[in-house]
Amino acid sequence: MQIQKSFKQDLACLYLVATPIGNLGDMTPRCIEVLKSVDLIAAEDTRHTKKLCHVFEIETPLTSYHEHNKESKGDYIIELLSEGKNIALVSDAGLPCISDPGYEVVAAAIEAGYAVIPVPGANAALSALIASGLVPQPFLFYGFLNRVKSKKKKELEDLKYQPFTTIYYESPHRIKETLQAMLEVLGNRRLVIARELTKQYEEFVRGTIEEVLEMVDELRGEMVVIVEGSTEKKEDTLWWENLDVIEHVEHYVEEGYSTNESIKRVAKERKIPKNEVYRAYHVN
Secondary structure (H helix, E strand, O other): OOOOOOOOOOOOEEEEEOEOOOOHHHOOHHHHHHHHHOOEEEEOOHHHHHHHHHHOOOOOOEEEOOOOOHHHHHHHHHHHHHOOOOEEEEOOOEOOOOOOOOHHHHHHHHHOOOEEEEEOOOOHHHHHHHOOOOOOOOEEEEEEOOOOHHHHHHHHHHHOOOOOEEEEEEOOOOHHHHHHHHHHHHOOOEEEEEEOOOOOOOEEEEEEHHHHHOOHHHOOOOEEEEEOOOOOOOOOOOOOOOOOHHHHHHHHHHOOOOHHHHHHHHHHHHOOOHHHHHHHHHOO
C-alpha cells in the first residue's frame, strides 16, 4: 500500500499538466505557474509545446517524451526525480495519459516513491460528453478503436451490450469506416460527434448513426464520438458466430498468427476437424 501526501513531502514531483485543446484561454493560471516553476517540461512534441510556452512566457527547458522514446526518456525522467528535480509532463492537447503518452512514466514514478500530481484543465472527452445531450453518467471512455477493421469490429462486439454512454476518439480519415462498423455491430443508436472543440469552428453533430453517416464526408478535424449505451441484454453467444470459416481464420491471421496456427485455433473453437477448416480456407 502507498499513501501519497502530495503537498506534504520533500521528494521531487512529477506534475501532469493539462494544456488547451484548442482555445488558449483554457490554459489555467495554475498550469502556467507549474510549468514556470519546474526544472524540466517533458513534452509529446517539443515544437508544439515551445509555441505554447512562448505565448505564456514560460522559459523552462523542454525535452521530448513520446510513444517512440518513452522507455529511454522515462528512465531519464526517473533519474532526474532522484536528483530532486521537479518535472512536468504535457501532451499536445488536454490531459497527459488520456490516449496520449504518459502512463508508463507515471507508474514508474509511483513505484519509485515520487509524488505524481495532476494539474487539471481542458479535456476533449468530458467537454464533449457534457454537451452531447446523452446520459452523462455512468460513462465509459474507450479512446481510439483499433485501426484494423476486423479487430475494430471485435472490440465493438465486446462493447455491444454494455449499458453506459461510451466515448471514443477518431480521426477524420477513419470516421466513416468506424461509423459503418458501429452501425453493423451496435445497431442504429443515437450518437454525437464533437469536433474542433473550443475552436472557432466548434461543431456538434447529433443524430442516429445512419443519419450521421449521410453527411460524415463533410466532417474534418479530430473527433470525439459519443454513443448511447445498450438497452439489450447479452445472450450467451460466441464472438465469432457471425463470421464464416474464412473470416474466422483471417481474423487470427490479421492478429499475427501463422495460417496454420490460425486454422488450428478456428478448428478448436468451432469443434470441427482441422482439415475441414483447411479446405474451406485454401480450396473454397
